[in-house]
Amino acid sequence: MKKLLPFLILLFYSAFVFAQGTATVKGLVVDKQNGEPMLGAAVTLKNKSGYSRSTGTGLDGTFTFKNVPEGDYEVEVKYVSYQKSETNFTLRANEVRPVRIQIEAKVNNLQDVSVTARANRESDQSARKLEQRADQVLNAVSAKTIEVSPDITVANVTQRVSGVSLERSNNGEGQYAIIRGMEKRYSYTLIDGYKLPSPDNKNRYVPLDIFPADIIERLEVYKSLTPSMEGDAIAGAINMSLKNAPDDFTVKVNLGTGLSQSVADNGFTKFGNNNVELRSPRINNGDNYIANRGDFSNNGQHFSDSKLPLGLIGGLSIGGRTKDKKFGALLAGSYQDTYKDTKGTFFDTEVDAVSNLPKVTDIQARTYSTEQQRTSVLGRFDYKFDTRNIVTLDAAYIDLAQNQYRYVSDTSLTLARTGIGQGRITEQPRSIRNVQKIYNFSLHGDHQLADNFRINWTGIYSKATANENRYTLNLVTSNTLQSNGTVLQAPLTVDASNGFAQAFAHNSDEDKSGYVNLIFTPTIANTKVEFSAGGMYRNKTRTSTFDNYILTLPITNATQVYNGNVDAINFELANNRQGTPGDALNYDFTENIGAAYGQFKFTVGKLQAVGGVRYEHTNQSWLDAEPITQPGKTGSIKYYDFLPSLNLKYMLTDKQNLRLSYYSAISRPNFYELVPHTSGDPDEDYQEVGNTNLKRATADNYDLRYEFFPKPLDQFLAGVFYKRIQNPIEYALVNSNSYKDLVLEAGNFGTATNYGLELDATKYINHFGIRANYSFTESRITTSKQQAYKDANGNNTIRMVDQTRPLQGQSKNLGNLSFLYKDAKSGLDAQLSAVYTGERINRVSVYLDNDIWQKAFVSLDFSAEKRLYKQLYIYAKATNLLNTPYKLFIKLPYPPLAPAGSSGQAIEYQEAGKDTFVRRDEYGQYYILGLHYKFY
Numbered sequence: 001m002k003k004l005l006p007f008l009i010l011l012f013y014s015a016f017v018f019a020q021g022t023a024t025v026k027g028l029v030v031d032k033q034n035g036e037p038m039l040g041a042a043v044t045l046k047n048k049s050g051y052s053r054s055t056g057t058g059l060d061g062t063f064t065f066k067n068v069p070e071g072d073y074e075v076e077v078k079y080v081s082y083q084k085s086e087t088n089f090t091l092r093a094n095e096v097r098p099v100r101i102q103i104e105a106k107v108n109n110l111q112d113v114s115v116t117a118r119a120n121r122e123s124d125q126s127a128r129k130l131e132q133r134a135d136q137v138l139n140a141v142s143a144k145t146i147e148v149s150p151d152i153t154v155a156n157v158t159q160r161v162s163g164v165s166l167e168r169s170n171n172g173e174g175q176y177a178i179i180r181g182m183e184k185r186y187s188y189t190l191i192d193g194y195k196l197p198s199p200d201n202k203n204r205y206v207p208l209d210i211f212p213a214d215i216i217e218r219l220e221v222y223k224s225l226t227p228s229m230e231g232d233a234i235a236g237a238i239n240m241s242l243k244n245a246p247d248d249f250t251v252k253v254n255l256g257t258g259l260s261q262s263v264a265d266n267g268f269t270k271f272g273n274n275n276v277e278l279r280s281p282r283i284n285n286g287d288n289y290i291a292n293r294g295d296f297s298n299n300g301q302h303f304s305d306s307k308l309p310l311g312l313i314g315g316l317s318i319g320g321r322t323k324d325k326k327f328g329a330l331l332a333g334s335y336q337d338t339y340k341d342t343k344g345t346f347f348d349t350e351v352d353a354v355s356n357l358p359k360v361t362d363i364q365a366r367t368y369s370t371e372q373q374r375t376s377v378l379g380r381f382d383y384k385f386d387t388r389n390i391v392t393l394d395a396a397y398i399d400l401a402q403n404q405y406r407y408v409s410d411t412s413l414t415l416a417r418t419g420i421g422q423g424r425i426t427e428q429p430r431s432i433r434n435v436q437k438i439y440n441f442s443l444h445g446d447h448q449l450a451d452n453f454r455i456n457w458t459g460i461y462s463k464a465t466a467n468e469n470r471y472t473l474n475l476v477t478s479n480t481l482q483s484n485g486t487v488l489q490a491p492l493t494v495d496a497s498n499g500f501a502q503a504f505a506h507n508s509d510e511d512k513s514g515y516v517n518l519i520f521t522p523t524i525a526n527t528k529v530e531f532s533a534g535g536m537y538r539n540k541t542r543t544s545t546f547d548n549y550i551l552t553l554p555i556t557n558a559t560q561v562y563n564g565n566v567d568a569i570n571f572e573l574a575n576n577r578q579g580t581p582g583d584a585l586n587y588d589f590t591e592n593i594g595a596a597y598g599q600f601k602f603t604v605g606k607l608q609a610v611g612g613v614r615y616e617h618t619n620q621s622w623l624d625a626e627p628i629t630q631p632g633k634t635g636s637i638k639y640y641d642f643l644p645s646l647n648l649k650y651m652l653t654d655k656q657n658l659r660l661s662y663y664s665a666i667s668r669p670n671f672y673e674l675v676p677h678t679s680g681d682p683d684e685d686y687q688e689v690g691n692t693n694l695k696r697a698t699a700d701n702y703d704l705r706y707e708f709f710p711k712p713l714d715q716f717l718a719g720v721f722y723k724r725i726q727n728p729i730e731y732a733l734v735n736s737n738s739y740k741d742l743v744l745e746a747g748n749f750g751t752a753t754n755y756g757l758e759l760d761a762t763k764y765i766n767h768f769g770i771r772a773n774y775s776f777t778e779s780r781i782t783t784s785k786q787q788a789y790k791d792a793n794g795n796n797t798i799r800m801v802d803q804t805r806p807l808q809g810q811s812k813n814l815g816n817l818s819f820l821y822k823d824a825k826s827g828l829d830a831q832l833s834a835v836y837t838g839e840r841i842n843r844v845s846v847y848l849d850n851d852i853w854q855k856a857f858v859s860l861d862f863s864a865e866k867r868l869y870k871q872l873y874i875y876a877k878a879t880n881l882l883n884t885p886y887k888l889f890i891k892l893p894y895p896p897l898a899p900a901g902s903s904g905q906a907i908e909y910q911e912a913g914k915d916t917f918v919r920r921d922e923y924g925q926y927y928i929l930g931l932h933y934k935f936y
Helices: 004-020 124-133 143-147 154-158 261-266 281-285
Strands: 022-031 042-046 052-056 062-069 071-078 085-091 096-103 107-109 114-116 138-142 164-168 174-179 187-191 216-222 236-242 250-260 268-271 303-306 311-321 327-351 358-386 389-412 423-450 453-473 475-481 487-489 500-520 527-552 587-604 607-624 634-653 656-667 687-689 697-708 715-726 729-734 743-748 751-765 768-790 796-805 813-823 828-837 840-845 852-854 857-869 872-879 886-893 915-922 926-935
Touching: 022 042, 022 071, 042 062, 052 062, 071 096, 085 096, 124 138, 124 143, 124 216, 124 715, 138 143, 143 216, 154 164, 154 174, 154 216, 154 236, 174 236, 250 261, 250 327, 261 327, 268 358, 268 389, 281 527, 311 926, 358 915
Parallel strands: 022 096, 187 236, 687 743, 729 840
Antiparallel strands: 022 062, 042 052, 042 071, 071 085, 107 114, 138 216, 164 174, 216 236, 250 311, 250 926, 268 303, 311 327, 327 358, 327 915, 358 389, 389 423, 423 453, 423 475, 453 500, 475 487, 500 527, 527 587, 587 607, 607 634, 634 656, 656 697, 697 715, 715 751, 729 743, 751 768, 768 796, 768 813, 813 828, 828 857, 840 852, 852 886, 857 872, 872 926, 886 915
């Protein structure tokens, strides 16, 4: 120790002397024009003696060099599309030298057109600026945020926005956005500000899982409207801003592969002929055609197991501008092929006529194998004639093809059940090939006719289609308890009367739209005022066809055992040889909407005002294929709405805003809800019926929000909102004269209120960042419910009572929390993201307290990317790390145990005295590994 002590003292002294002789350089790199910090800039510190160190600016535009010897230094900064900047200074010992470096964008001066390097619209800074400068309340997600996030579909991106939750499909993928607790019907979807038709055969809302996330430049969620926007968005609107042609020739390539943990654990089931879109014999040959057995195939019931199919993620975009910068073009394509398995359990329930408690009637064990193939092709071409005239042509093709195998084992709890797992059991293997497509073409012109007058116009043709082929085999067996305690299972046989159902559905939704806007900007009382007026007209034609054919067993051989080979079964065509032309899913619906608006915009001091009024006229008519005796077989509805709005923004400072807004909006019923149908979606847990008396919903909407943008990437948003909705539309479980069980029907439910609080914060410190948002939403609606009870004479009867509840789909609490890390020098970008969704009503029941709720849940996702060489990156994504299940329940106690065989017997997943369990699905984790490259 004595020998070591002098060495330690010398080492400490040397370190002390070294520290005393060194200094620290702390710097900030900003854009010279707007003062915005530049993240990811390359910074080099060097001197004439050969000393050189490099780093990159962090997420807040800062950089640091420590332990720098004293002397004369130069700091060099490089950034794409910016001029190189150099700064010289002398550094003294023990000094902490602050350095602020401004870099300037490159400028191209042309004879006819002067084009400066525009801000990167795909960056996080651009998204923050959009939120700050917008005329209304909105949130934005940049393409860069999307690229490094765990999400590969637009639907899943929306869940990261404050106040937005997701409704998922049966394979666990996000499908529809719920904005501020308002069900998906209360919002609409836009591409570059213009509405899209829906490929859904019943509804007008667009499934967002059809869109791959890598095709968009920015996702915008509008939470208030201006008069120039269409007015049927009580909750708000989702706008996908597509990518523009870059100033310089650019090529981007993305290639990856994916793996589902559930598929790795359970394998994957495929079926034959699952790449073909088929139409029914009636549609192919005419209404009078008599089908025969040869018109039908068994391929949809030819199943095979695939051990470990891997997904494929691919993308390519090429774009740029000509030398004179007048003509720009961008072509982009994206392809995703994913495989997922789902394991689920569903309990069918009815209400006990005496206790008003739910009674479980049967159990379904469900397995799904789902392959989804997303294909998109985009083209954008613009030509700048001069600084005053530009014309843009856009074309988009979006395709989602889904192949799904489903196997259901349904155990009846009311027919000969003497114990768990015994009684009548039906087995149902089913395959579905569903292809949804959207075609969108638009021609847009913008013309500055005078210094204070301009006009823009847009013509759009859009078409959405869906084609579905469904093959369902119905099988029957039973388990019987033997006297010795064993269980005897009967052979699996084909249901003689409903053996093999083959359904063919096709629909199209075609829009022809025209828009024109006139903008006049005079100066009044030394204030520049923008007056705009315009209108739009849309002709929508929707056509839906549906045929369901039943193949039965011949009377002479009505009992046939199924051993897994459908070809061994002798089927014959049942009586409906002409299909089902009378089914209400065969309908035509026409909707013509005309609109006009007047809008003003001005800024006086720190106050900006945008307001006006919009007029919309709706003309709807339909014709369905049900019998002439069916009430409402044909119908038409006409109505008009005046929709005023006002958006005020007070700019407290150049970094703080206070917003106050009001807008009036409507929500039109979905198409199929008006058609008086008595058939519905086989995937629904309950039968659906139509309602020709359904009215549009109307609402008054108020917003107050404080905004603070201390730095380009940092923000703090705090707001409250209030909505009063007249005639809100919800689905309810109601009694039907045509069906024994409850059915689903859309109805108007009086007046509802919806109000809440939203907080959104983002903070970056050098390489680390945190992004968090929280939403509290409270909605209230009072409706009449049925309550079963015994009267004074002991008779079972029903009375109507009022019950106040939240709106369907509204979660009281929503939250997002993301931890981020970014190092521009090493090219490492990573984030861990958690999403919390509070419990919400999944289905509204006609009976008191029997609404079906979805349990609250937390999902956790991770993503990272790392630069390998220059612009070549490797990336990884992992979603649903916690394998969070989807759970439904009724907030009434499951009945106490009762003798085996009765409605209160011991049932799997059910516990006496606790909430009645309805459904549980598990999806598993999903992993993606890939490369992306950018050349420019």
